[in-house]
Amino acid sequence: MQLDQVKAVITGGASGLGHAVAQHLVAHGAKVALFDVNEEKGQAAAASLGEAARFYRTDVTSEDGVSANVSAARDAMGGLNVVINCAGILGAGRVLGKEGPMALGTFATTVMVNLVGSFNVAKAGAALMQGNEAGEDGERGVIINTASVAAYEGQIGQAAYSASKGGVVGMTLPMARELSRFGIRVATIAPGIFWTPMVDSMPPAVQESLGASIPFPSRLGKPEEFATTAAFILTNRYINGETIRLDGGVRLQPK
Ligand SMILES: NC(=O)c1ccc[n+]([C@@H]2O[C@H](COP(=O)([O-])OP(=O)(O)OC[C@H]3O[C@@H](n4cnc5c(N)ncnc54)[C@H](O)[C@@H]3O)[C@@H](O)[C@H]2O)c1
Secondary structure, three states: OOHHHOEEEEEOOOOHHHHHHHHHHHHOOOEEEEEEOOHHHHHHHHHHHHHHEEEEEOOOOOHHHHHHHHHHHHHHHOOOOEEEEOOOOOOOOOOEEOOEEOOHHHHHHHHHHHHHHHHHHHHHHHHHHOOOOOOHHHOOEEEEEEOOOHHHHOOOOOHHHHHHHHHHHHHHHHHHHHHHHHOEEEEEEEEOOEOOHHHHOOOHHHHHHHHHOOOOOOOOEOHHHHHHHHHHHHHOOOOOOOEEEEOOOOOOOOO
16 A cells, blocks of 8 residues: 555554554555544644644544544545554553552553454444555455563563563454455564653653663663554555554563
């Protein structure tokens, strides 16, 4: 798929990696619909991107809300052929913390946003994309999810987050297999540690040790590097059913 043909729903598009993808795609002629719970940042992000971008206040965990907004975005963009799931929360916390065992609600909310939310937007997008006119090789759409290297080597305090991201990795292949009959590809990016507001909120000592732990280049990832990976997946039709680590060779330590 050529980037100037892309009409994409991007969740988490108000911030960080999702916003970087939106910037990259719009710069290459695409239209984007930013889905986010943060109304203020979302409106500002869409305004900064100009006419090719719209903002839809959307909670990815709402089945009705997502379904309605995906349809509205499709109508406004004159089509929909890409879904990029970047909305996510950290959900950090120990199983047995100082205050006692982790509240079940913390675990459930993390899985709900990161995993169930990604599925929710993917299926709503696929339901519309299956009706697209087939392009080259019969392609009708692309779904890109965002996991994390914590799906493979989660640290202490990441039980909920790692479980949610492991689920994202796990659903990638069966979803790609199933949707292949519609010409819809599914791929996932598993980022290492990137400079985004999510990381900004961590204590400086944690940020420094994170950067030092990355073999090469020994720094945090740039959101543009995530965006160009998403663009590579969109334009390379032979990528399907796979999770790509994007991490400078890092393997997270237990803590
Ligand atoms: N930054 C990193 O180092 C890193 C590493 C690995 C994976 N990731 C993943 O990349 C994705 C993007 O992370 P980021 O660093 O850009 O974070 P971020 O906090 O900058 O952006 C996440 C966005 O998701 C939105 N969001 C949260 N809950 C939502 C919901 N229920 N519905 C809709 N929107 C919601 C937030 O408002 C925010 O704008 C996340 O899935 C994150 O887990 C990030």
